Amino acid sequence: MTDWIAEERRYLFQNYGRQPVVIERGQGTRAWDTDGNEYLDFVGGIAVNVLGHSHPSVVRAIAEQAERVIHTSNLFYSIPMIQLARELVQRSGLDRAFFCNSGAEAVEAAIKLARRWGHDRRAGAFEIITTVDGFHGRTMGSLSATGTTRYREPFEPLVPGFRIVPWSDLDAVRSATSDRTVAVMVEPIQGEGGVNLPAPGYLAGLRAWCDERGLLLILDEVQTGIGRTGTLFAFEQEGVKPDIMALAKGLAGGVPIGAILAREEVAAHFVKGDHGSTFGGNPLAAAAALATLREVTAPGFLERVNEASRRLVERLQAIEDRHGLVTGIRGRGMLLAMGLARDCSADVVDEARRRGLLINNVRPNAVRLMPPLTVTDDEIERACDILEAAIVAVESQGSK
Ligand SMILES: *Cc1c(COP(=O)(O)O)cnc(C)c1O
Numbered sequence: 001m002t003d004w005i006a007e008e009r010r011y012l013f014q015n016y017g018r019q020p021v022v023i024e025r026g027q028g029t030r031a032w033d034t035d036g037n038e039y040l041d042f043v044g045g046i047a048v049n050v051l052g053h054s055h056p057s058v059v060r061a062i063a064e065q066a067e068r069v070i071h072t073s074n075l076f077y078s079i080p081m082i083q084l085a086r087e088l089v090q091r092s093g094l095d096r097a098f099f100c101n102s103g104a105e106a107v108e109a110a111i112k113l114a115r116r117w118g119h120d121r122r123a124g125a126f127e128i129i130t131t132v133d134g135f136h137g138r139t140m141g142s143l144s145a146t147g148t149t150r151y152r153e154p155f156e157p158l159v160p161g162f163r164i165v166p167w168s169d170l171d172a173v174r175s176a177t178s179d180r181t182v183a184v185m186v187e188p189i190q191g192e193g194g195v196n197l198p199a200p201g202y203l204a205g206l207r208a209w210c211d212e213r214g215l216l217l218i219l220d221e222v223q224t225g226i227g228r229t230g231t232l233f234a235f236e237q238e239g240v241k242p243d244i245m246a247l248a249k250g251l252a253g254g255v256p257i258g259a260i261l262a263r264e265e266v267a268a269h270f271v272k273g274d275h276g277s278t279f280g281g282n283p284l285a286a287a288a289a290l291a292t293l294r295e296v297t298a299p300g301f302l303e304r305v306n307e308a309s310r311r312l313v314e315r316l317q318a319i320e321d322r323h324g325l326v327t328g329i330r331g332r333g334m335l336l337a338m339g340l341a342r343d344c345s346a347d348v349v350d351e352a353r354r355r356g357l358l359i360n361n362v363r364p365n366a367v368r369l370m371p372p373l374t375v376t377d378d379e380i381e382r383a384c385d386i387l388e389a390a391i392v393a394v395e396s397q398g399s400k
Contacts, residue, residue, distance in 0.1 A: 004034065019353060026053025029372055029379045031358065040383045042371045043358045047191065047223050047335060050250040051295055052372035058253040061291035062284060070284050074276060081281035084289050088261055091232055091297065093241060096267035098260050099281035103222035103248035104137025106258035109275060110185065110218050110244045111141050113262060115161075117216060117269045118182035125182040128218070131167040133193030134186060136220055145185060148193070168198040170205040177209070183216035183244075184209070188234035191223035194363040195330055195337035203238040216243040216266060222258075223335065226250035227296040227373050230306045230333035237332075253292035257285040296373065305373045308380060309333050312369070315384040323388070325395045327365075336369045337362060338387075344394050351390035357383050 004022045022034040029052050031041040041053070051058060065080065072078045085097035098109055111128065118125040130136065132147040143152060144159035147167075152158060163181075165172035173184055184206055190196040203219075210217040219242035224234035228250060231237055235245070243266050248258040258280075279285075295301065313329055316338060320326040327339040340348065345361035352359050352367075362368035371383070 001034075019349070019358070021353065021358070028052035028055075029375050037356070039353070039356050039358045040371075040379055040386070041358045042369045042375075042383055043360050044370045044372050045254060046249065046360070047228055047370040048249045049254050050226050050228065050373045051253050051292060052374045053254075055253060055292075055295070055374070057291045057295055058255075058288050061287045062255065065284050065287035068283070071279070071282055073278060074280060078281065078283045078286070080283045080286035080290060084281075084286045084293075087290065087293055088247075088259065091293075092245065092261050094245060094261040095264040096262055098262075098267075098270070098275070099286070100258040100260075100277045101256050101279050101282075101285070102137070102258045103220075103246065104139045104142040104258075105277065106222060106246035106248050106260050107136045107142040107145065107185075107220060108139055109258075109260045110220075110246050111145065112275055113244060113260065113266060113270055114183040114185075114216050114218060116274060117266050120269050122182055122214065123179075125180050126161045127163055127178070127180040127182060128161060129163045129165060129173055129176050129181060129184045131186055131190070132164055133167055133190055133196065134164075134220075135190065135192035136185070136222075167193070167196060168202050170202060170209065173206060174209060177213055177215070181213070181215055183218050185218035185220060187220045187222075188224045188238065189229065189332060189335060191335065192362065194366050195335060195368055197330060197332070203235070203240045207240040210243075218242060218244045218246070220246045222246050222248040226292070227302055227305060228333055228335050228370075229331075230302060230309060232297065232302070234332075251292065252285050252289040255285045255288040257282075257289055301373070305333060308373075308375055308377065309336075311377060312336065312371075312375075312380045312384070315380060316369075316387075319384065319388045319391060323391050323395060325391055331369075334369075334371055334373055334375070337366045338369070340365045340367070347394045347397065348387075348390050351393040352386055355386045355389055357386040357390070359387070 023031050025032045031039045130145045134147040136142040136145040144162050147164045163176045165176050225247045244262045251257050316329045343364035345367050349361045360368045
């Protein structure tokens with residue numbers, strides 16, 4: 001039998017720290033590796049598989065669209081992209097959509113749009129305020145907006161024009177604002193940074209500050225969007241509306257896609273020739289996104305997600321109560337993290353995997369859970385049993 005892990009070591013760039021599992025097949029929350037082991041997948045492709053693996057609606061939409069037309073380019077009109085834009089505009093309350101293929105690309109588009117707007121409307125203001133531990137992607141622009149030194153340093157000099165201030169600190173944003181400032185860009189909840197919720201009122205405070213100073217509020221909902229936090233977009237729970245929103249990850253249920261949505265007054269500043277993407281709005285990805293949105297916005301779907309989230313949080317809190325190693329449960333909806341008293345998250349991930357549960361060590365002292373929004377009560381029970389057993393195993397190993 002082929003040793004795929006050895007083949008990967010031989011042929012791919014070694015830029016990822018992968019868990020030693022070759023996933024061959026998935027169905028809903030379950031995934032199977034090449035050794036025939038079954039897992040509960042609480043990573044979900046990093047908050048991508050909102051409907052789990054190979055959801056029948058997404059599979060059917062892809063198959064039907066593939067028969068019709070897969071790719072056209074933006075030299076022509078195509079139907080799924082237009083339907084998807086209409087759907088996202090109507091559901092977000094923003095006015096226009098632009099499509100690309102990933103989160104980083106969506107952030108790049110948002111940065112360019114903000115700069116274009118600043119060029120036209122704010123006497124060339126270009127600076128964007130972002131936050132420590134904020135994550136926006138790995139391309140040069142999105143990396144320059146990302147507030148994690150170890151991602152940034154090896155690639156300096158980065159793109160100028162970003163001011164990185166402490167997370168959830170309104171005063172820091174206020175004092176970083178100058179005549180050069182054009183926008184503030186944050187995630188509603190920091191995902192890669194460790195599932196960090198802002199203080200209550202932070203986003204509303206940013207909105208008020210942006211309004212007062214005539215700045216754009218850019219929300220990076222690449223991870224929090226598409227039902228992940230219990231509403232279609234996380235901003236709905238904060239009583240704010242962004243001027244620009246970036247989407248990707250869950251939008252097409254596993255097919256690569258990215259998007260920005262913006263208010264008319266902002267979107268109008270991208271004129272013909274300003275920006276583009278060969279694959280952007282690709283019919284296959286757009287059809288998958290339409291199918292995904294149809295499921296996530298179906299009556300009762302998000303109510304059930306919130307019920308399931310409450311059940312999962314309760315179970316995780318019960319684990320916290322019983323084990324000193326666990327120092328807190330944080331997050332919202334199906335974007336949750338368990339804090340740990342020491343830097344042993346990689347050990348917890350290993351022990352969980354050996355017992356059939358896939359999770360992610362988002363920080364050295366925190367594991368992240370991002371199950372599909374379709375996760376069943378029974379799967380939640382089993383996953384928490386496994387997670388508790390993993391915690392017990394790591395506790396008994398003691399400090400290393
Ligand atoms: C994952 C992520 C990105 C980058 O998305 P890619 O598709 O990996 O380029 C950007 N912003 C946020 C908030 C993310 O979670």
